[in-house]
Amino acid sequence: MTSPLPSALTIVPPGRPLVGRVSPPGSKSITNRALLLAALAEGTSHLSGALKSKDTTLMAAALRQMGVTVEEPDATSFVVTSTGRLLPPAAPLFLGNAGTATRFLTAAVASVDGTVVVDGDEEMHKRPIAPLVDALRAAGVDATSETGCPPVVVNGTGRFPAGRVEIDGGLSSQYVSALLMVAPLADGPVEVALTGSEIGARGYVDLTVAAMRAFGAEVEQTDEGTWQIAPTGYRAADFLVEPDASAATYLWAAEALTSGRIDLGVASDAFTQPDAKAQAVIAQFPDMPAVIDGAQMQDAVPTLAVLAAFNNTPVRFVGIANLRVKECDRVSALATELSRIAPGLAREEGDDLVVESNPDLAGRLAGRNHLTRIETYADHRIAMSFALAGLKIDGITILDPACAGKTYPGYWDMLKSLGVDMRPA
Template structure:
């Protein structure tokens, strides 16, 4: 696992272990990208509000423009999407950076375009698996291929004799299922999606997010047995409001737990969301007596936050259900272990896919400064900033990687009292 050269580092400090005030979180990346795609597949004009404006969502918007959809400038107050409900083959390859949702959702959606689409990404994206989705699309009757099982992917879509049922191996990501669900109403007979690997799905809550948004756009998915029935139908929603990002909320919930004073979030509504990471609040409220075992399989993006919080817990915490974290923007299990042991050599170990954090409320760093490698992963950068509440000398490499999902993260941390010094 490599760490791209960092153009800058950010030295963080917090006076008297105290943050205080009100923070605002952006719109959900997961919901913004789903809403943009469903608006593009709707006939007519859709107005979206509350959208996240970030690297990933800008890539989705630009990709949809390449498919012939009119998408206005992405702005949190309003985004207008105009479409005839179809996608046109793009003239050039679509670049998705390291945006997993964009890559996987558009690989399936590209089957609806009558022609060939190439979807490619950066070096990190080219290591992220997509073969199970490719296999499912070929079994349906489309033509999709990748030399490596990762992007770049070439998809040939259009009118074909398409099967009405498909099995998918979603062991690596539920995004494969969401991708199939969202394109399925455009198929003449709809689609029955079945699991090839029956059993518990890591990140299953994101399927609830997908089906809820689809319902608001007029298509109801029925869960039946080990699968889902998606009817043929037309998407339409003249307006849609994107929820705040509860993955982003975890940083401020944990900051409040670590701070000597109180931090609140001005625009979240706990208990009114299907976003899986909202479940992390129950664990955070238990600090400094977090459970001995935390299952991260159903709140995957919250695990980095919880792991750094666990560094200051009264007792050790073992994080389990982490296998899918190894194929995120980086290998997050290893990135978390490395960052924690850079703080203190005895702080963390990895056992298979489990992460054991040997926390202590009296934790001290091994050195006056600790430089955290982010591996260009926004969640690694944001979670390790929390360590600066209790420890001096935390330095974050490549702090701009937060542009992926939370561009003003450092500004919001500054609002509640975190001091940051940028150095070249």
């Protein structure tokens, strides 16, 4: 939507299959990895197919604060020029509620010769980072976080320490990725090892390793929980960012809900991101499995949960405890907002989410006065996933729709391009 978004947006059910072609934006996860690696590489790197969103803008701005030249020649490209070393910034790095940028930079700035403060907004101040800070401290890095959440103060020495660094990756794979990416800047070889077998969304670590190798790093995984990294530094590279699989889940779900046909221009099996696993589940709609393990496709769970509301049978989502420490407590948010559509439609059971499912919801008028106002908690995935309910239920109203700009600035324009009408509420 070219004009500024209203504070609330009501989706008008199209009443027909959605048919068309949509190109998803570039992957946020891969874009932020590539931006950091290019900044740690000597020379000029060209990143194409990249995502321009709030999260990647914050990452780019932080890199510029540390002496890196980041140019944006067009809507999907970054040109990054660096000496291969990050300089101490004159002010704290402000990263909003961008989890990837905050965690990746917390480790990366250990290579800075000086003090760096990694900070964010009020929501980021609630998101845990203690496991990463503890791992850095144990490795010999002077890093502190008074609350176990940002802000983090890192007093770097100009090099990352060589040797073994252990990390508890159970809460977030981003901690593991953060350590892996800074490791090639060490004085000698680094061994990154998990302290347990649990790791959230392991597939994202594979994304990290692939991106590191593209920029010249030598990484070897010696067993399920250990990686050996050589002190090679990084080389500038030309890097193509693949489309965002998390964004693709909304399109796959919209297609399933409306019996439509949406061409993404890329096959589902061409994605390397973990959330692409959701496509196989969505393809089973309206007979999705009774139990869905969301551990390895966490950002797809909001999409799947809203789709489950229209399934033929109830769905229990397991392995999703990590969703409680995302941009909001997504387990609670999903249960609350689904039950706002229909009382008792979803509930929390421990860290599981149970969606009762009711295919008769389609075609209903939502809520009192035919409006159900969905609270989005400043969480882009809550906003975008609940818009899908509006494809089938009249009166679904999304509050703060602009929060989708965190990862998919063109989301509402995309729906309009498929013929979905929306009105300010």
